[in-house]
Amino acid sequence: MQLRSNEPTGPIEHRWEKHKESSKLVAPANRRKYNIIVVGSGLAGGAAAASLGEMGYNVKCFCYQDSPRRAHSIAAQGGINAAKNYQNDGDSVFRLFYDTVKGGDFRSRESNVYRLAQLSTNIIDQAVAQGVPFAREYGGLLANRSFGGAQVSRTFYARGQTGQQLLLGAYQALSRQIEAGKVEMMARTEMLDLIVHDGRARGIVTRCLKTGKVEPHIADMVVLCTGGYGNVFYLSTNAKGCNCMAIWRAHRHGAAFANPCYTQIHPTCIPQSGEYQSKLTLMSESLRNDGRVWVPRNKEDVTKRPEDIPEKDRFYYLEERYPAFGNLVPRDVASRNALYVTNEGLGVGLEVDGERRGVYLDFSDAIKRLGEQTIRERYGNLFEMYERIAGDNPYKTPMRIYPATHYTMGGLWVDYNLQTTIPGLFAGGEANFSDHGANRLGASALMQGLADGYFVLPFTVGNYLGEVRTLPELAEDHPDVKKAVGSVEERIHKLMNAPDPKHAPEYFHRKLGRIIWSKCGMSRNKEGLEEALREIPKLRDRFWREVKVVGSGAELNQTLERAGRVADFLELGELMCIDALQREESCGGHFREEHEENGEALRDDEQFSYVSAWEWTGAAGEPRLNQEPLSFEYVKPSKRSYK
């Protein structure tokens, strides 16, 4: 497999312009001759479909929810970065670029990241013009805050619902194109396979989730914006429906999968309360500004009421271990330390599966210092949400928190044009691997999704179509199409008719999640990964033997939907462990216990300064590794230290 990044050369600040100048265009009058499929209606897909429709292409857009407005982008709370420098605090495109490359622990492509930083400012302009009600100052200008440890205030926000408001902006733009007849929206329709013809992506096979109808959709090209795969862990902050089906099917057709083991764990989520837990809820990271993290020093105290544990018996482990940063250490450091103290038996809260996985986040000092009113003003909504879910009042008793999977930096490998290794197949948003390296900075995913959707894809898609000009007609009864439809139908049949049906798909999903979370989660080692690699294929075999789906495929059947998604997670999970085992270093969200020094991750630039792009060779568990070397001209790799 050839990995060509197709990056332009020359001074980094001119690369995107230069690339645009040398790219092919499709004339306005010709655009209506092209059919484009966009799978996904989140920030990336919604923005891409709306923009492509507006340019004059014929677009078909798909989502599995009942409306495009419900894509999981809607759940983003914190905000979106942009290098506007409105606060006059020294921000610039270069600084945002620099922070993102460094934050990604030097595992991303400089050209892509620079373009992202450049486009960040256009996103804010676009969103404001659409009517996104960002927070404003008294003078009427846009407000900013500093987010996730950034040293400048470059984050734009709309209360705690930034993702919702940005998505509604994209959804409204999409609605306008639907009304104009340029986008055909197919909601509650799930892509189950990709159609490849003559080496190019030419369509998809879908199942209508309402009627069960399986059918092909043929086009000139396909864009996947189907979000992240964090639900491989079963429990995560993602929506229940988030899945890897579209990107995994593409992978099996030849799209390389990059850096699958790079996953981000968020330190402040509400802990699991029981076996039945279906998802985890994120609490804003800003809570760590005023809350103090601790566990009891003595195991005997873990079941005591926290108020009854005297100060001397409390272990403020972040403050003790990292005096300079204290409770504000970066996400991965905070997360790993919570794992370690709970491994030692010091975890608090409810016991699940024989373990207590929770630590306290205590506001009593902040309340004493600033008064309850101030704390209420700062975090009132979050405290309410916490009480609704956990049933405790955080003004009176410390919150309990624990890390949870939040974001996946890995995804389909794409070049500078966001094209995968299958010609005509593009990927945007969280579904690709492009911009965040081994670790994503807060408020950067919304930025990337919208940059891809509004500004990169509309352009690079045109370049592709301008290059291929006309593609041969592909009829629905062509053998390649019939084969794809046939294999989808066969798979549905297999899922519904396991030889020894015993358990609902969740049963297997929970088991997979437990393996991945404990062995390929916050902290990984060779032994654990090898164990996981023995366990996952066994679980997968059991799944195909024992999965139980009731009802028929020709109706709304949510069990069948879940079964198909779990089947793919069972393959992707294995690839994650293979990738994590192969990468003998610690970087960003990937922490290998063998590669650390006093708890600090040890990156190995000599050996691992590359993107791992895994190629499907015909069977799960036997991928071939391809490497895209990374070079750093503008930001020189440095070691991080938070001690």
Added chain:
Amino acid sequence: MSEELLNLTLHVWRQDGPSQPGRFETHPATGISTHMSFLEMLDVVNEDLIEKGKSPIAFDYDCREGICGSCGMVVNGVAHGPQRLTTICQLHMRQFNDGDELWLEPWRASGFPVVKDLVVDRSAFDRIVQAGGYISIRTGSATEANEMPVAKAMADQAMDAAECIGCGACVAACPNASASLFTAAKISHLSLLPQGQAERLDRARNMVAQMDAEGFGGCTNHGECEAACPKGVSLRWIARMNREVVRSAVKSDSGVKTARR
């Protein structure tokens, strides 16, 4: 944090498809932890049904954190259940007592046909937005964002209206099955902002015409919608919408005074 286990009886609306007749079916829900969310309680019931080879209860959900608007059902006559300002996915079982009997029904409105069991088709909401619930701005043609200051009070009000998650509880709660609160929230969000002025009257006229065409009832000021709304969207937006519609009958942005479709 204390945990109790509840035993409940569920009477669930089961309906195989849009044109099939529906009926209540009774299922016990036993050993339900007070820490479970309402939907997790249904997950547990469903997993049990599947293992027994029976058809699980269909209900919509996705984010399970009160923001995507996918979930929604009527519990004992109340849209999204008993806790105010809370979607059914965020409702937790500690709001219930041991021995409770719960009646679960889908949103009932002619604008929301039942798909299956508790799942309804809310695509009418999408069509109302398509009729004009946007600002026409081409990608890439926006001017510098800070060129147009927006008074903070206005921006805050627009945000209040924009909080709507499109769940449909307002329709389900309304005796007339009116979609006024949903439609008014979008019209108000955009009409409060300077960016939304150019299409303001046409937007109101077209969205309201679409709302009527979808078969939703009219608003007769019961206020049930506001009480059921999990996001606290205010009734005052309906009054605002009505003013816009009155104005749009005599004035127009585009010169056309009739609804587009």
